[in-house]
Amino acid sequence: xxxxxxxIIGSGWRSLFFARIAKRYLQxxxxxxxxxxxxxxxDKIAAEYDIPTTTSVEDCELAKPxxxxxAVSKASxxxxxxxxxxxxxxxxxxxxxxxxxxxxxxxxxxxQKGAKIQIAEQYHRYPIMAAGLKAIQEGKLHDPYAVxxxxxxxxxxxxxxxxxxxxxxxxxxKLDCLWGEQYAFPVTETDSRYGAITDGRIKQADRKVITLQxxxxxxxxxxxxxxxxxxxxRARHVNVQGRDGEWNDTFLRYVDENHQxxxxxxxxxxxxxxxxxxxxxxxxxxxxxxxxxxxxxxxxEYAIATMMxxxxxxxxxxxxxxxxxxxxxxxxxxxxxxxxxxxxxxKISPQPMPWQ
Numbered sequence: 001x002x003x004x005x006x007x008i009i010g011s012g013w014r015s016l017f018f019a020r021i022a023k024r025y026l027q028x029x030x031x032x033x034x035x036x037x038x039x040x041x042x043d044k045i046a047a048e049y050d051i052p053t054t055t056s057v058e059d060c061e062l063a064k065p066x067x068x069x070x071a072v073s074k075a076s077x078x079x080x081x082x083x084x085x086x087x088x089x090x091x092x093x094x095x096x097x098x099x100x101x102x103x104x105x106x107x108x109x110x111x112q113k114g115a116k117i118q119i120a121e122q123y124h125r126y127p128i129m130a131a132g133l134k135a136i137q138e139g140k141l142h143d144p145y146a147v148x149x150x151x152x153x154x155x156x157x158x159x160x161x162x163x164x165x166x167x168x169x170x171x172x173x174k175l176d177c178l179w180g181e182q183y184a185f186p187v188t189e190t191d192s193r194y195g196a197i198t199d200g201r202i203k204q205a206d207r208k209v210i211t212l213q214x215x216x217x218x219x220x221x222x223x224x225x226x227x228x229x230x231x232x233x234r235a236r237h238v239n240v241q242g243r244d245g246e247w248n249d250t251f252l253r254y255v256d257e258n259h260q261x262x263x264x265x266x267x268x269x270x271x272x273x274x275x276x277x278x279x280x281x282x283x284x285x286x287x288x289x290x291x292x293x294x295x296x297x298x299x300x301e302y303a304i305a306t307m308m309x310x311x312x313x314x315x316x317x318x319x320x321x322x323x324x325x326x327x328x329x330x331x332x333x334x335x336x337x338x339x340x341x342x343x344x345x346x347k348i349s350p351q352p353m354p355w356q
Contacts, residue, residue, distance in 0.1 A: 015071035042161040090116035096331040119327035125303035127268030143244030155330040180210030190232040
């Protein structure tokens with residue numbers, strides 16, 4: 001199997017995840033260029049991370065990559081995705097798909113004209129999330145009907161909610177209405193993307209609390225603050241309930257066909273389809289119980305790597321990495337969630353969208 005070649009558009013913190021993946025899995029991926037805006041930034045990244053960089057769009061086009069990763073700021077994602085898709089390159093775009101309803105519709109229209117675009121929504125591929133979702137798919141809760149999620153922000157949270165409540169066909173889960181509020185609370189900062197914080201600084205952390213009610217009677221309670229991503233004093237939580245059981249953080253409780261109760265520890269699960277991407281660290285996580293809902297860089301990079309791996313099948317056979325109808329719905333519901341917290345207490349109802 002030949003190596004997949006790709007380029008990265010963007011030089012921020014997120015783009016470097018894809019660069020690290022290419023260096024970790026040399027037999028699977030070949031990074032041709034990371035495109036930067038300035039030569040100064042290109043030289044800095046090349047020296048610091050030992051990866052090929054350029055400021056030339058022409059260089060990137062002439063490289064004829066198998067696909068293009070778009071990992072720019074949220075404000076520029078749609079524009080860059082559209083640009084590279086119209087050039088004829090398959091695109092794997094960072095989340096969200098777009099930031100306005102008009103741009104989401106434009107993406108859908110572009111897809112109908114033959115553009116190849118996929119969105120890198122990876123949270124359900126984290127081994128610890130995959131383990132809980134696998135238990136739901138196996139029917140251990142029976143039919144899940146309620147989720148309390150304090151795990152991931154906005155569109156990522158929506159993606160997890162839909163897969164937790166409707167594991168067989170997430171696209172069939174339709175929103176009836178939602179409502180919510182946003183709060184601000186002080187919290188001592190202890191960690192960050194760049195390491196521990198020990199100077200005692202305090203920040204006002206926004207927290208969104210939103211109820212999503214679906215047309216089939218199922219319900220989700222979304223409760224999240226961004227500080228939960230990097231903190232030693234703020235945990236993340238997941239709770240999914242069904243008639244026959246409950247997934248609560250790292251424990252699964254359910255009754256079997258003889259109505260006997262069971263309790264299991266949830267361990268990270270590695271999909272054997274991606275055996276070539278399983279590192280020693282991930283294998284250790286899947287064999288040993290870790291008393292926390294782990295969302296660290298190893299799991300994140302593995303989840304993204306599986307999506308990059310699946311780009312081969314998408315390019316050759318058209319099998320989607322993450323259904324665009326789902327990615328667009330994630331982004332649309334995120335916009336509705338923001339509308340809800342901007343209008344606290346008001347019930348917000350969705351409008352029909354073309355991808356539905």
